[in-house]
Amino acid sequence: MKVVSYSEYCLGCGLCRIHCAAGHDGYNGNILKAYKRGTPRPRADLIFHQDQSWLNTCQHCPDAPCVNACITGALQQYDRGVVYIDEEICVSCYTCIMVCPYGHIFPGEQAVLKCDLCRERPGQPACVAACPNGALRLVNEGETA
Amino acid sequence: MKYVIIGNGIAAAGAVEGIRSRDRESPIAIIDGEQRGSYSRPLITYYLAGKRKAEQMHYRPPAFFHQQGVTVIPDRAVKIDNQTRQVILQSGLVVGYDRLLLATGASPIIPEIPGIRQNGCVKTLYTWQDAEQLDLLVTPGQRAVVMGSGLIGIKAAEALYQRGMQVTIIEKQTQILPRLLSRTSAELVKEHLQDKGIEIITGQEVTRINGDNGVELADGRRLTAQLVIVAIGTRPNLSLAADCGLAVNQGVLVDSHLRTSDANIFAAGDVIETNDILTGYPAVMALLPLAHREGFLAGQNMAGAACSYPGGLLINSVHVLGMNIIGAGSPQIPGQTWLWQQGNHYLELVTESGRLVRYIALNMPQVTGPLTSLIEKQMEIQDSLWQEFISQPGLNRLPPMYWEAIKEVADNDSYRCRAI
Numbered sequence: 001m002k003v004v005s006y007s008e009y010c011l012g013c014g015l016c017r018i019h020c021a022a023g024h025d026g027y028n029g030n031i032l033k034a035y036k037r038g039t040p041r042p043r044a045d046l047i048f049h050q051d052q053s054w055l056n057t058c059q060h061c062p063d064a065p066c067v068n069a070c071i072t073g074a075l076q077q078y079d080r081g082v083v084y085i086d087e088e089i090c091v092s093c094y095t096c097i098m099v100c101p102y103g104h105i106f107p108g109e110q111a112v113l114k115c116d117l118c119r120e121r122p123g124q125p126a127c128v129a130a131c132p133n134g135a136l137r138l139v140n141e142g143e144t145a
Numbered sequence: 146m147k148y149v150i151i152g153n154g155i156a157a158a159g160a161v162e163g164i165r166s167r168d169r170e171s172p173i174a175i176i177d178g179e180q181r182g183s184y185s186r187p188l189i190t191y192y193l194a195g196k197r198k199a200e201q202m203h204y205r206p207p208a209f210f211h212q213q214g215v216t217v218i219p220d221r222a223v224k225i226d227n228q229t230r231q232v233i234l235q236s237g238l239v240v241g242y243d244r245l246l247l248a249t250g251a252s253p254i255i256p257e258i259p260g261i262r263q264n265g266c267v268k269t270l271y272t273w274q275d276a277e278q279l280d281l282l283v284t285p286g287q288r289a290v291v292m293g294s295g296l297i298g299i300k301a302a303e304a305l306y307q308r309g310m311q312v313t314i315i316e317k318q319t320q321i322l323p324r325l326l327s328r329t330s331a332e333l334v335k336e337h338l339q340d341k342g343i344e345i346i347t348g349q350e351v352t353r354i355n356g357d358n359g360v361e362l363a364d365g366r367r368l369t370a371q372l373v374i375v376a377i378g379t380r381p382n383l384s385l386a387a388d389c390g391l392a393v394n395q396g397v398l399v400d401s402h403l404r405t406s407d408a409n410i411f412a413a414g415d416v417i418e419t420n421d422i423l424t425g426y427p428a429v430m431a432l433l434p435l436a437h438r439e440g441f442l443a444g445q446n447m448a449g450a451a452c453s454y455p456g457g458l459l460i461n462s463v464h465v466l467g468m469n470i471i472g473a474g475s476p477q478i479p480g481q482t483w484l485w486q487q488g489n490h491y492l493e494l495v496t497e498s499g500r501l502v503r504y505i506a507l508n509m510p511q512v513t514g515p516l517t518s519l520i521e522k523q524m525e526i527q528d529s530l531w532q533e534f535i536s537q538p539g540l541n542r543l544p545p546m547y548w549e550a551i552k553e554v555a556d557n558d559s560y561r562c563r564a565i
């Protein structure tokens with residue numbers, strides 16, 4: 001499973017990353033709490049490249065290079081599926097950042113930050129739910145994007 | 146099928162995952178010579194610095210081995226009888242195998258310097274036990290000399306510094322982190338460490354250890370030190386392999402399927418000699434991500450697959466006292482250098498005929514993943530695009546053909562296996 005970003009529909013508005021940050025760290029989707037009073041930490045970012053934009057977010061690669069390279073075992077991929085980080089175990093060595101071909105993992109203080117497909121959120125991941133132009137879609141493995 | 150793995154480090158964990166991805170039933174035994182379970186070796190400096198507790202040291206939790214149906218035998222292997230396919234343990238126990246994995250790792254090199262073996266103040270920092278012993282010897286305010294400024298030396302120096310010791314690093318080469326950094330970037334890292342109060346002496350060797358009074362350098366200088374850490378490099382633990390007649394050079398020799406010269410014995414991790422994929426030369430890489438990858442592939446091959454392993458890329462990410470240092474590629478390939486620096490952020494690229502062969506990033510983690518991939522892919526990129534990227538490095542400025550190609554990387558099948 002992963003979120004696919006369609007650059008042809010992306011407006012570059014950035015609501016995805018805002019809702020991503022507000023969807024994590026206990027903000028419970030409360031944007032005001034995250035952006036006005038907290039430290040918003042999105043787990044995905046927009047890329048603006050030439051005249052296109054898209055959300056650059058974890059592809060949950062099969063045989064993920066980040067999981068292979070993780071020096072602590074904090075990154076795990078169960079049954080070759082979603083790649084999760086255990087923020088308690090990570091030491092922020094950035095080895096995963098160094099091997100992610102997309103630049104999808106973000107530096108953090110105690111632990112690196114990455115997409116967890118909003119596992120604690122009911123329904124669609126926050127970015128997908130927030131996209132006003134249908135540029136993001138959650139796809140299952142085997143499904144064509 | 147009976148699988149036996151000698152060593153319980155990173156490659157061993159990868160091998161269990163590899164075997165179990167293909168064979169969920171057959172018994173697996175791990176001979177754990179260190180008898181500390183599966184722990185992450187790089188974390189020992191964090192442990193020494195007091196940033197990691199004992200219960201946070203594991204690489205795979207104990208439950209993992211239980212769930213995977215693995216028997217961990219806390220004992221050392223002393224001999225492999227590859228005629229009868231048996232491993233003889235120190236306790237006298239004999240363990241039979243159908244497929245064996247040598248994952249015995251490496252050990253620190255101790256140079257022949259007068260006084261080095263006689264002095265209790267001389268230590269290595271390579272195992273969790275080393276860290277526990279050092280923990281008792283650390284005395285704030287006293288001086289420690291670290292011999293060698295490789296990754297382990299630098300991390301050892303950081304931990305001792307964080308514990309309040311005065312630290313001096315002695316490096317034989319004319320720059321620190323010689324395997325990872327260029328001259329220019331090494332200067333920046335050196336300044337950073339010196340600003341924090343770590344003393345660094347390059348181009349000098351320790352020639353004698355004088356017990357509690359410290360060390361003597363080649364130029365006759367004497368440094369007082371209560372603790373000396375030897376971190377000048379590591380060497381594969383080859384004896385088991387060599388004693389049973391396996392082909393070895395600097396490390397155990399393996400074919401592209403990680404099989405040794407004995408068809409029933411595979412090898413993975415720091416113990417093997419593999420290829421540097423950039424230069425094509427044989428190399429003992431001694432890196433954790435490679436150890437896991439090799440273990441994972443060897444494990445699958447032990448279970449009947451034919452995964453091939455092309456070799457590894459020299460690559461490392463390390464934090465020292467607030468600075469992040471990432472480097473990848475080969476220092477040996479000459480080429481065109483591209484530099485960018487802003488405050489304490491620094492990026493250096495080396496390209497050869499448009500292909501990236503090396504990069505060094507200080508406090509610039511975000512661009513490194515794609516750069517690593519560009520080295521691996523050896524994608525040819527025009528100088529004008531490198532120029533554009535280096536003028537303001539960021540993901541937004543990567544060459545367009547990279548973003549096009551990378552869409553395929555998610556489905557990269559280069560590590561997938563053909564079942565036989």
Ligand SMILES: Cc1cc2nc3c(=O)[nH]c(=O)nc-3n(C[C@H](O)[C@H](O)[C@H](O)COP(=O)(O)OP(=O)(O)OC[C@H]3O[C@@H](n4cnc5c(N)ncnc54)[C@H](O)[C@@H]3O)c2cc1C
Nearest residue numbers: 152154155156178186187222249250414415431432433436
């Ligand atoms: C302080 C430090 C920091 C590091 N940091 C990094 C880093 O940031 N990035 C990186 O890529 N790498 C790093 N490394 C290197 C990394 O730890 C190794 O590359 C990795 O552990 C290799 O895995 P391995 O399975 O081959 O060997 P190990 O993990 O060393 O496991 C081998 C095990 O086999 C055991 N063994 C040996 N002989 C026998 C025998 N006869 N019988 C039974 N058991 C035996 C050994 O005792 C050992 O426990 C670091 C190393 C150290 C010491």
